[in-house]
Amino acid sequence: MFALACWLMAIGAWQTTPTASSQSPTAIYEVYAIRYAVLPDFSVAGLVAGADGQRKIDIAMMVWLIRGGGRNVLVDTGFYRPQFFKSWKVRDFVRPDDAVAHAGPRSQDITDVILSHAHWDHADGADLFPKAQIWIQKDEYRYYTSDAWQPGGNHGGIDPDDVQMLVGFNTAGRLHLVDGDQEILPGIRVYTGGRHTYASQYVSVPTRSGTIVLASDNMYLYENLEKHTPIAQTFDTASNLKAQDRMKEIAGDPKRVVPAHDPAVMTRFPQVTPGVVRLD
């Protein structure tokens, strides 16, 4: 009986450890940026608030792969549905699951997908990864599956097909709704406050070279951080700037804060294979 009680206590203790920050194992991950497309001649003023309207840039469309501890975690999933190729000029497209396979894991090997936000170019490809557990902020999910489509709501950049997909993940039992700042996997944390969308999140990952922050669209370009300028599309510019400051603090070095669409990511870090760079 005593042995059983001890065993039950041990099980109880084990169950509490994955979310308790004090119990975080010293997990170390490899982190990769994977480019799956380019959107040419994108207006910088659409990315950096107040930028010269004449400036254009070929933006990189990327997803980020985190490998370690038996997991292949994808941060964002790109897009592939046909409607986006009608409304956007897309160059050098590789379907996101194929682009990820170039970095190593096959689509069925992706264990987790962290969606930074519900925009088409970040969330649309989530159903290309059939075995993945999907992580999104609870407030992001609730807003874009509901109030965003009501009078006074804002659903810019959200595709109805992707809303259906997210609801499908939920009814299939694959969706994890994250409530604010949390450690969601050993050592991997998400943070809100960037306010690119209703409740966009960014991610920190412990690596051999320190903590890497994957900002996603909460910081479009290096220029946002360097000039301390908010992103051009945000629900709250003050909150976005505060989040950028926090990203620097979490990473400990601005070089380890990785923006979502800056083509310089592909040249600032060593290339593993064309379209894939290692960030740690």
Ligand SMILES: [Zn+2]
């Ligand atoms: Zn976005």
